[in-house]
Amino acid sequence: MKIGVLALQGDFDAHRRRLEQLGAEVTLVKKPEQLDAMDGLVIPGGESGTFLKLLGDEGFAKLKQFVTEKPAFGTCAGCILLAKEVENPPQVGLGALDIRVRRNAYGRQLESSIREGVFNHKPIEMVFIRAPKIVHVGEGIEVLGTEGTDPVLVRKGKTMAGTFHPEMSDDKAVHQYFLDLVAGQR
Numbered sequence: 801m802k803i804g805v806l807a808l809q810g811d812f813d814a815h816r817r818r819l820e821q822l823g824a825e826v827t828l829v830k831k832p833e834q835l836d837a838m839d840g841l842v843i844p845g846g847e848s849g850t851f852l853k854l855l856g857d858e859g860f861a862k863l864k865q866f867v868t869e870k871p872a873f874g875t876c877a878g879c880i881l882l883a884k885e886v887e888n889p890p891q892v893g894l895g896a897l898d899i900r901v902r903r904n905a906y907g908r909q910l911e912s913s914i915r916e917g918v919f920n921h922k923p924i925e926m927v928f929i930r931a932p933k934i935v936h937v938g939e940g941i942e943v944l945g946t947e948g949t950d951p952v953l954v955r956k957g958k959t960m961a962g963t964f965h966p967e968m969s970d971d972k973a974v975h976q977y978f979l980d981l982v983a984g985q986r
């Protein structure tokens with residue numbers, strides 16, 4: 801299984817390490833044409849506005865085509881990119897998931913925090929860094945992870961998005977879930 805990690809900016813290397821620990825063949829994707837050979841893609845955290853700038857119109861179009869056709873998992877800024885609607889401030893999204901996200905939703909006081917949430921009915925550590933909040937989920941969106949009453953990990957079909965950083969915790973369950981999804985076992 802060939803998994804790409806979008807490596808324009810941000811937290812891509814921790815994803816690479818985690819996916820390799822789990823046996824995936826990982827490519828750091830820096831050029832849009834590299835996407836053609838990938839079976840799935842992780843879009844890491846970082847700064848979503850910067851991702852958009854670095855992608856440019858052509859990169860955005862290519863990425864949009866990829867996430868429409870193939871499995872993708874976005875964390876934090878990656879979650880923002882995959883969303884249909886983005887606020888605070890408004891920004892274009894790839895529209896792969898019918899969710900509305902509010903950027904930097906926890907404010908200055910809570911810029912970064914480690915909290916316990918629930919993933920797949922089990923407690924799990926969740927690292928939040930200038931995290932967005934999923935403020936609306938559309939029809940057919942499955943909530944896989946929650947923190948308090950907030951949905952923090954969602955999925956529809958082959959597309960997954962989380963507002964936290966699973967690559968920063970020791971627990972490998974979230975990445976394993978994505979690999980199972982790419983393999984058609986979820």
Ligand code: GLN
Binds near residue numbers: 846847877932
């Ligand atoms: N605050 C960033 C954004 O709005 C996301 C932060 C992150 O990816 N850790 O894009």
